[in-house]
Amino acid sequence: MRIEVVADEHALAPRAADLICDAALAKPDAVFGLPTGTTPLAAYAEIERRVWGRRADFSRASAFAIDEFAGVPWSTPGTNSMFFRRHLRVPWPLHLPDPAAPDPEAEIRAFAGGVRAAGGFDLCVLGIGVNGHIAFNEPGSARDSRARLVSLTPESRAAHAEAFGSLDAVPARGMTLGVADLLEARALLVLAQGDAKAAPVRDALEGAMTAAVPASWLQGHPDILWLLDEAAASRLDSRAPGPAGAARPRAKKR
């Protein structure tokens, strides 16, 4: 496990874009797993600029969303389908489960099969929720959980109220790749910024591996980089004041 700490969200975006673009440089037909959320927004904008400025090339790559809401048309403001249409206009095949699928459980299972058929994720990018979720694997998600239909927690629904226009408009259920599906990625990049992520980042990195903090399951992954800003890293023991913090044994400061 590697941890890299940058000053703030402004530094995080180009660094995340570097890492994602580098993966396509190393393997032009790379398969990416991608999150939505506010965290990757600036990185996605940077990737768009690089692609349209011919400084990055994803023409042979492909991408898959890692989750989607269920029970609404894809064109509903707030869906992940709409998010990617607005925020990551890169001419690659970007696959999403259909949020209007009549059988969402079958839809997301078939979608996970599509990821495997594509060869699996070379790089899966993740955010972390304030409750420690990854994709829509909410607290209680087991290490061996697979792609499935889930009920969204009140916290997760509240976090999307603005995007959907109101809390009532946020679907109660979502489709997600499971923890085990995400852990199958050959490499993982977790992005976190801001004070609100300091506690879940600490719990995920330094706490026990537990279903109560789904991101803690990531501790078992052999090739994972946590890219954090100072605020999100501020509660890590390795960055606490004093000798251990001064040495910063695990965090590379950029």
Ligand code: PGA
């Ligand atoms: P955020 O969401 O980037 O909007 O904070 C992260 C997540 O819930 O995975």
